[in-house]
Amino acid sequence: MNTLAQRIKQFRKAKHLTQQALAIACGWESQSRVGNYERGIREPNLADIERMATALGVTLGDLLEGTEESSTTPSTNISFARRALEGAVPVVGYAQLGVNGYFEALDFPAGHGDGYLNIHSDDPKSYGLKVTGDSMHPRIKNGEYVLVEPSKAYFSGDEVMVRTTNGRTMIKEFIYLRDGMYRFDSVNAEHAPIHIAEDEIEHIHLVGGILKSSRFMHTTKK
Incomplete structure (x- = not known):
């Protein structure tokens, strides 16, 4: 098969x-x-x-x-995953930033957005998101890319991508997990720290870096 x-x-x-x-x-x-x-x-x-x-x-x-794969045009998303396994980081979608530091992680339409971040990651599950909007300015600017490394551990002070069970996604600074309650600080100083119960967290992924648009490379077609 x-x-x-x-x-x-x-x-x-x-x-x-x-x-x-x-x-x-x-x-x-x-x-x-x-x-x-x-x-x-x-x-x-x-x-x-x-x-x-x-x-x-x-x-x-x-x-x-x-x-x-096709003999003329490689499958973009499969090519992404293979690049991830080899170290380069596929860009799999974009983060549309909204109010209060939340954003929606969206897939590119089929056949669009193909490319990767020209940076090494030893996490085979790493991926990139393009950031649109200004709600995380100045830490994350419109048009920059976020490197996410799901397999890596995170510690107090690290920036992480958090997704809650009710579908909210955000990039925050992890502060602590204490008595079943997470505390996250906002990357935008205008937003207050938040506390979220442990059972309301779907996943937390380490943000390994915030990259300039110059790091984005289009997938080379055969």
Whole structure:
């Protein structure tokens, strides 16, 4: 089996999961995303490949290994993931900054946004987001890129990307976890520190760097 679409379907069936069950395990509301990926209508970005790999109990490499690419135009998102495994960092979407320091992490439309950050990361799950908006100015400026390294540990004083169970996403400074309560300080001094209960956190990923737009490189097409 050569294509990513076929591998997703094979691993799903091996786990005796329906498309709906896999979608739920990945935190998606509808099975249509899984269906589109399995039919090859859409290509998953790196973040979605990671979610499916975790839900299916396989590694990122298991889903990517042996993936067949076009002889004329390489699959952008698969190329991203392979670059991540090799050290360079794929840009998988953008962060539309909003009020109070929150932002929405959005995928690029299929066939758009292909490129990577010209920086080494030894985290195979690392990825980049392009920042749009000014709510985190001056720490993060419009048009800059955020390097996210999910596999790395974070400590007090580190900047992290936090996603809550109610869907809020933000970049904050991790201060402490005490008595089941996280404290995060804002990267924008105009926003007060916030406290979030441990059971309200979906994930916390280390922000390994904030990069200028000059670090972005377009994927080279064959």
